Amino acid sequence: MRITPNLIASLTGGTVEGDGEIELTGFGKIEEAGKGCITFIANPKYSHFIHTTEASAVLVNADFDAGAEVRPTLIRVRDAYAALAELLTAFESMKPQPRGVEEPVHVGEGTELPEDCYIGAFAYIGRGVKLGSGVRIYPQCYIGDGCEIGEGTVLRAGVRVYEGCRIGSRCIVHSGAVIGADGFGFAPKGEIYEKIPQIGNVVIEDDVEIGANTCIDRATFGHTRVGRGTKLDNLIQVAHNVELGQNNVFAAQTGIAGSTRIGHSNRVGGQCGFAGHISVGDHNEFGAQSGIPNSVGDGKRLIGYPAVEARQFAKTQVYLKRLESLFAKK
Amino acid sequence: MRITPNLIASLTGGTVEGDGEIELTGFGKIEEAGKGCITFIANPKYSHFIHTTEASAVLVNADFDAGAEVRPTLIRVRDAYAALAELLTAFESMKPQPRGVEEPVHVGEGTELPEDCYIGAFAYIGRGVKLGSGVRIYPQCYIGDGCEIGEGTVLRAGVRVYEGCRIGSRCIVHSGAVIGADGFGFAPKGEIYEKIPQIGNVVIEDDVEIGANTCIDRATFGHTRVGRGTKLDNLIQVAHNVELGQNNVFAAQTGIAGSTRIGHSNRVGGQCGFAGHISVGDHNEFGAQSGIPNSVGDGKRLIGYPAVEARQFAKTQVYLKRLESLFAKK
Amino acid sequence: MRITPNLIASLTGGTVEGDGEIELTGFGKIEEAGKGCITFIANPKYSHFIHTTEASAVLVNADFDAGAEVRPTLIRVRDAYAALAELLTAFESMKPQPRGVEEPVHVGEGTELPEDCYIGAFAYIGRGVKLGSGVRIYPQCYIGDGCEIGEGTVLRAGVRVYEGCRIGSRCIVHSGAVIGADGFGFAPKGEIYEKIPQIGNVVIEDDVEIGANTCIDRATFGHTRVGRGTKLDNLIQVAHNVELGQNNVFAAQTGIAGSTRIGHSNRVGGQCGFAGHISVGDHNEFGAQSGIPNSVGDGKRLIGYPAVEARQFAKTQVYLKRLESLFAKK
Numbered sequence: 001m002r003i004t005p006n007l008i009a010s011l012t013g014g015t016v017e018g019d020g021e022i023e024l025t026g027f028g029k030i031e032e033a034g035k036g037c038i039t040f041i042a043n044p045k046y047s048h049f050i051h052t053t054e055a056s057a058v059l060v061n062a063d064f065d066a067g068a069e070v071r072p073t074l075i076r077v078r079d080a081y082a083a084l085a086e087l088l089t090a091f092e093s094m095k096p097q098p099r100g101v102e103e104p105v106h107v108g109e110g111t112e113l114p115e116d117c118y119i120g121a122f123a124y125i126g127r128g129v130k131l132g133s134g135v136r137i138y139p140q141c142y143i144g145d146g147c148e149i150g151e152g153t154v155l156r157a158g159v160r161v162y163e164g165c166r167i168g169s170r171c172i173v174h175s176g177a178v179i180g181a182d183g184f185g186f187a188p189k190g191e192i193y194e195k196i197p198q199i200g201n202v203v204i205e206d207d208v209e210i211g212a213n214t215c216i217d218r219a220t221f222g223h224t225r226v227g228r229g230t231k232l233d234n235l236i237q238v239a240h241n242v243e244l245g246q247n248n249v250f251a252a253q254t255g256i257a258g259s260t261r262i263g264h265s266n267r268v269g270g271q272c273g274f275a276g277h278i279s280v281g282d283h284n285e286f287g288a289q290s291g292i293p294n295s296v297g298d299g300k301r302l303i304g305y306p307a308v309e310a311r312q313f314a315k316t317q318v319y320l321k322r323l324e325s326l327f328a329k330k
Numbered sequence: 331m332r333i334t335p336n337l338i339a340s341l342t343g344g345t346v347e348g349d350g351e352i353e354l355t356g357f358g359k360i361e362e363a364g365k366g367c368i369t370f371i372a373n374p375k376y377s378h379f380i381h382t383t384e385a386s387a388v389l390v391n392a393d394f395d396a397g398a399e400v401r402p403t404l405i406r407v408r409d410a411y412a413a414l415a416e417l418l419t420a421f422e423s424m425k426p427q428p429r430g431v432e433e434p435v436h437v438g439e440g441t442e443l444p445e446d447c448y449i450g451a452f453a454y455i456g457r458g459v460k461l462g463s464g465v466r467i468y469p470q471c472y473i474g475d476g477c478e479i480g481e482g483t484v485l486r487a488g489v490r491v492y493e494g495c496r497i498g499s500r501c502i503v504h505s506g507a508v509i510g511a512d513g514f515g516f517a518p519k520g521e522i523y524e525k526i527p528q529i530g531n532v533v534i535e536d537d538v539e540i541g542a543n544t545c546i547d548r549a550t551f552g553h554t555r556v557g558r559g560t561k562l563d564n565l566i567q568v569a570h571n572v573e574l575g576q577n578n579v580f581a582a583q584t585g586i587a588g589s590t591r592i593g594h595s596n597r598v599g600g601q602c603g604f605a606g607h608i609s610v611g612d613h614n615e616f617g618a619q620s621g622i623p624n625s626v627g628d629g630k631r632l633i634g635y636p637a638v639e640a641r642q643f644a645k646t647q648v649y650l651k652r653l654e655s656l657f658a659k660k
Numbered sequence: 661m662r663i664t665p666n667l668i669a670s671l672t673g674g675t676v677e678g679d680g681e682i683e684l685t686g687f688g689k690i691e692e693a694g695k696g697c698i699t700f701i702a703n704p705k706y707s708h709f710i711h712t713t714e715a716s717a718v719l720v721n722a723d724f725d726a727g728a729e730v731r732p733t734l735i736r737v738r739d740a741y742a743a744l745a746e747l748l749t750a751f752e753s754m755k756p757q758p759r760g761v762e763e764p765v766h767v768g769e770g771t772e773l774p775e776d777c778y779i780g781a782f783a784y785i786g787r788g789v790k791l792g793s794g795v796r797i798y799p800q801c802y803i804g805d806g807c808e809i810g811e812g813t814v815l816r817a818g819v820r821v822y823e824g825c826r827i828g829s830r831c832i833v834h835s836g837a838v839i840g841a842d843g844f845g846f847a848p849k850g851e852i853y854e855k856i857p858q859i860g861n862v863v864i865e866d867d868v869e870i871g872a873n874t875c876i877d878r879a880t881f882g883h884t885r886v887g888r889g890t891k892l893d894n895l896i897q898v899a900h901n902v903e904l905g906q907n908n909v910f911a912a913q914t915g916i917a918g919s920t921r922i923g924h925s926n927r928v929g930g931q932c933g934f935a936g937h938i939s940v941g942d943h944n945e946f947g948a949q950s951g952i953p954n955s956v957g958d959g960k961r962l963i964g965y966p967a968v969e970a971r972q973f974a975k976t977q978v979y980l981k982r983l984e985s986l987f988a989k990k
Binding site for chain 1: 357358362409411422432468486488542563565582595600601635647654
């Protein structure tokens with residue numbers, strides 16, 4: 001198949017400016033893409049590269065203004081980033097995926113492997129595990145007794161899922177993630193801490209992605225839950241009995257303490273910390289490294305330690321720089 | 331065995347208010363527990379659920395005041411959380427635990443497997459490793475040459491212990507934890523950094539719990555040490571030559587830089603950072619996300635970046651909010 | 661071989677004060693080293709131990725002043741820490757290293773194992789992987805299809821390298837590190853987030869060390885890059901399309917958001933966070949827990965959240981403590 005700007009425009013509902021029939025042979029970042037490549041501009045920070053890129057075609061937003069004539073073919077679409085996602089997904093879906101059962105693997109009693117799955121070598125699957133069709137369990141994964149993994153879900157190499165946890169369909173879990181380790185619960189008894197066994201589990205709904213080395217602890221009772229479509233980056237901590245709603249995005253190294261509930265469609269920067277036993281609504285944005293000690297409503301933009309409204313934070317930073325003048329006056 | 335409030339009261343030294351003879355069939359969180367469940371209230375934040383829970387019995391502290399008559403049977407105990415721990419531990423101890431040696435495993439020369447151990451498939455145990463009776467080494471663990479693991483200690487799937495480290499008895503180490511990786515030591519030599527080989531080890535005393543994906547680095551010389559009964563949550567960094575005393579509790583994502591010594595019975599919130607080469611006493615509390623640049627005595631309550639007394643921190647937050655008024659006046 | 665202060669002085673270009681012919685049998689920390697040990701003083705915080713140590717010999721900097729006569733033999737060198745590195749490296753190089761291929765391992769089609777390598781049991785090496793001579797792949801590592809690993813590089817137990825990534829020569833990667841997991845890229849589509857396939861890779865140049873459980877994500881397109889001689893501690897997050905230059909040192913739990921470029925010879929404290937799409941120059945120092953929201957030039961000393969010049973930070977802390985007086989006055 002010959003891939004051209006015209007073809008891509010027809011796939012993404014875009015319009016072409018420039019040569020629509022040149023052949024495209026790969027993708028590239030705008031500052032590095034060479035001849036034959038298609039690239040994109042979604043973040044205005046990168047707009048100026050339109051004049052220097054060697055790419056042959058560029059996906060841009062409908063209202064993109066280059067300011068002057070440009071050499072590459074432009075493909076204008078409603079949302080350049082979303083169009084890129086579609087294109088790359090189409091491209092990826094053509095790649096062959098691993099299938100079949102490699103040797104050796106350990107499969108416990110009462111576990112049946114679906115015919116169209118992939119089970120990589122050195123994977124360990126416990127007893128009574130339910131696997132949906134098309135699951136891909138990469139090498140060296142561990143799935144404890146009684147777990148359930150939905151259709152089409154992918155566990156990359158070395159994921160660990162403790163006994164009794166449930167993962168939905170079309171999820172992706174990256175290497176080193178640990179699902180269902182014991183929540184951190186201890187009862188003080190004099191100077192000693194006595195372990196509180198954690199007899200709940202973790203439930204991950206459909207279409208969730210979980211980053212490398214992220215940890216989601218099992219509940220004391222009941223469920224720690226990650227709602228449908230929520231995306232967790234790497235090295236995140238989700239403590240016991242946390243409940244995350246749908247379509248949230250959490251950047252790397254964020255931590256959420258025990259029993260906190262977070263609603264839907266929140267965007268959380270990296271290295272944030274949420275206190276335990278609080279409640280967060282929907283459609284909030286949290287700046288990186290924020291500390292959130294108390295419950296939060298809906299639609300806020302918060303940042304800081306402790307987190308305040310983003311405007312308030314910016315003002316305080318200005319005042320802090322001017323503090324010296326106050327003391328100088330005295 | 332028929333489990334009833336009267337039975338539980340006799341096991342935990344409690345007193346029963348309401349029907350002591352109903353049959354209990356499970357545990358649950360107070361807001362989710364259904365008929366037949368026993369639940370608990372330890373945190374006053376959850377007291378109001380006493381009026382809406384469907385649980386059949388509730389463990390409460392001796393001085394719990396519901397404010398009105400309640401439907402569930404109450405079991406009053408000295409410490410509801412501790413009583414819960416005891417009950418769950420009894421419950422857990424009845425569960426069958428894995429035993430025996432699965433295939434394939436790698437066992438090095440000079441290592442003997444105790445008769446009552448569990449060694450999961452794909453585990454790698456090096457040469458000259460000493461394993462105490464009743465150890466449970468889950469699948470895919472790695473134990474380097476010359477390590478020692480004490481009686482009854484459990485290593486969940488995929489724990490890595492580098493050569494020469496020692497872990498005490500009755501410890502629990504969760505998946506993905508790395509014990510004994512090289513400390514981060516380099517000597518600058520012009521622009522280049524030259525590695526300082528780390529020839530010490532890690533010593534973990536008895537009754538320690540280590541969370542998923544937590545890292546404890548080996549010492550340059552001598553030992554990095556975790557004292558008896560200390561509990562580390564997930565994704566914690568313990569650098570080379572750190573010494574942690576007994577019965578400390580560290581919440582997730584905290585980091586402790588090299589050669590720092592921390593005493594006994596400290597409680598440390600999530601995402602804290604301790605500078606290197608400092609000394610911290612006993613019985614301190616550190617709020618989440620605190621940064622501790624200098625040595626600390628005993629019995630303090632600190633929070634902030636850099637950490638200050640909790641009262642001072644609260645005051646400063648109030649003043650920061652009022653900063654605007656100062657500048658407005660000018 | 662008999663090891664003496666005279667021998668060590670000749671190896672490190674040092675001069676001996678005291679008995680140069682006593683036999684040395686081991687290394688130790690100055691506060692713990694016993695008779696027969698050699699130790700070192702590089703950090704002045706530890707100088708006072710010179711009067712109490714039981715060590716037989718001490719490496720010190722040329723200008724070290726004990727203030728009084730001391731019992732141990734002193735070996736004066738230009739840089740005590742660098743001399744220690746050399747000595748320990750010589751010592752380590754005498755230790756036998758694992759060699760050969762253990763069983764079982766998985767080796768994909770088109771992958772050849774070099775004759776002098778070590779491949780530990782339960783390692784998984786994909787198709788078409790290129791391994792340099794002398795590589796040591798410890799047990800339970802995963803190396804995806806088409807990866808390249810340079811000469812003499814060591815992957816400790818349980819490292820995961822996704823398909824198509826390249827690691828240079830003489831690198832050390834510690835247990836649980838994940839190289840090449842998908843970057844965190846999603847395009848919002850109404851309330852849903854659509855995954856942007858990450859079709860780039862990770863390129864790690866020569867002489868890099870990567871800590872335990874550290875994550876380096878693959879690029880959306882092109883490369884996420886770690887430059888020659890850069891050292892990353894444990895639990896660090898390097899996001900997609902980040903470019904790190906040469907000879908940087910990053911302490912544990914630091915995070916670098918997507919597409920950020922960092923130059924050469926920077927020193928970064930623990931738990932720092934760099935925003936995405938910024939540029940950092942050379943020879944900067946960042947204090948622990950700093951948040952770096954904007955681009956940075958060269959040769960700065962920054963700290964704080966958001967990071968400011970270290971002097972400014974110190975001043976602001978002083979003013980914050982005096983804030984109360986301003987309000988009291990009113």
